[in-house]
Amino acid sequence: MRKISLCLVLLALFAPQARAGVERASLTFAGRDRIYYASVPASGSGPFPLVVLLHGSGGDGAQMIERWKEIAAQEPMALAAPNSLHTAEGWTLRDDGPDFIRGVIEAMEASHPIDPRRLYLFGQSGGAVYALNLGLLESEYFAAVAFHAGGWRGPAEYKFADFARRKIPIAMFVGDRDEYFPVDSVERTARVLAERGVPVELHLLAGRRHAYSDVPDDFHDTVWKFLKAKSLDSAPRFTPYRLGGAPMR
Numbered sequence: 001m002r003k004i005s006l007c008l009v010l011l012a013l014f015a016p017q018a019r020a021g022v023e024r025a026s027l028t029f030a031g032r033d034r035i036y037y038a039s040v041p042a043s044g045s046g047p048f049p050l051v052v053l054l055h056g057s058g059g060d061g062a063q064m065i066e067r068w069k070e071i072a073a074q075e076p077m078a079l080a081a082p083n084s085l086h087t088a089e090g091w092t093l094r095d096d097g098p099d100f101i102r103g104v105i106e107a108m109e110a111s112h113p114i115d116p117r118r119l120y121l122f123g124q125s126g127g128a129v130y131a132l133n134l135g136l137l138e139s140e141y142f143a144a145v146a147f148h149a150g151g152w153r154g155p156a157e158y159k160f161a162d163f164a165r166r167k168i169p170i171a172m173f174v175g176d177r178d179e180y181f182p183v184d185s186v187e188r189t190a191r192v193l194a195e196r197g198v199p200v201e202l203h204l205l206a207g208r209r210h211a212y213s214d215v216p217d218d219f220h221d222t223v224w225k226f227l228k229a230k231s232l233d234s235a236p237r238f239t240p241y242r243l244g245g246a247p248m249r
Contacts, residue, residue: 022065027107029100036082036104037061038112039069044076046113049228051120052101053081054127054134056149056212057090064124067212071220075228080108090126098138098241117232122223123147124212125180129157132170132189136160136198139168140237144230146171146223149210151181151189161196165239171201171226173219175208201226 023038041048053064061081068079082104085095108114119142123131128150135145137160145168152158170193174186183204190202203222208214216222 022062022069024062025107027103029103030095032085034082034085034100034103035061036080036107037065038081038108039065039072039079040112041072041076041078046076047115048076048078048113049118049120050078050080050105050108050114051122051224051227052105053079054091054121054123054131055081055084055087056123056125056127058088059124059127060087064127068122068220071224075224077224077228078108078112078114080104091130093133093241096130098134098141098238101134102138102141102238116236117234118143118228118230119236120227120230121145121147122227123150125149125210133157133160135168135170136164137241138239139164139166140232140239142168142236143232144169144171144227146173146227148173148212148215148219148223149175149178149181151186152192153181153185158192161192161198164196164198167197167199169199169201169226169230171203171223173203173205173215173223175205175210175214177207178210180210 025038026033026035053068055061055064061083065079065081072079084091105119121131121135121142128147131145131147132150135142151172151174172186172190174181176183190200193200205216
């Protein structure tokens with residue numbers, strides 16, 4: 001009898017951690033099976049805020065969710081980390097457009113209690129650029145955007161700032177020694193956003209380079225502090241995107 005009681009206690013202790021693990025899931029989009037990785041809180045009834053994690057070129061969703069699992073174990077948040085269709089090349093509006101990301105979110109909403117007013121984007125490197133662009137295209141759908149090691153490199157990309165129907169809060173975290181996104185380009189990105197009335201924070205990480213592994217120890221705490229304070233004032237609105245042009249009005 002004592003052994004049975006001990007087993008029950010152990011199950012009670014370890015069951016929440018097991019439920020909090022990462023799930024590899026898939027959905028069919030545009031006739032293809034697409035992969036994403038998901039994590040939800042082990043306890044609590046929700047609804048939970050959802051952070052969509054966008055990997056860098058050559059990476060995948062599994063790597064992104066691995067970096068966020070520690071803070072997700074401490075905070076009541078859900079995570080969804082999809083793979084781009086062509087992981088080596090990264091994200092494209094043609095193959096990984098807003099409809100695909102929305103499909104991932106709706107799959108999460110179908111099986112977990114997700115707060116629709118607290119949908120967030122976070123991206124790394126190529127995923128950072130895509131998070132920035134996607135957040136502006138769907139500014140009434142996502143509550144806020146944060147990213148690491150990214151930004152715009154030239155005027156052709158500045159047009160995304162004109163598509164924002166809502167002034168979506170954005171936080172940029174870039175190392176001041178980033179090999180691919182130099183300080184002057186990310187400062188120009190922040191300036192373009194601010195000129196369009198977009199509330200933007202630029203955090204230059206002293207002595208840090210491009211690699212995600214080079215972020216400070218408290219990096220995810222800082223990012224989450226920014227995101228979790230943001231919420232939509234009303235129900236989210238998704239604006240269908242027309243390839244090659246602006247969102248459909």
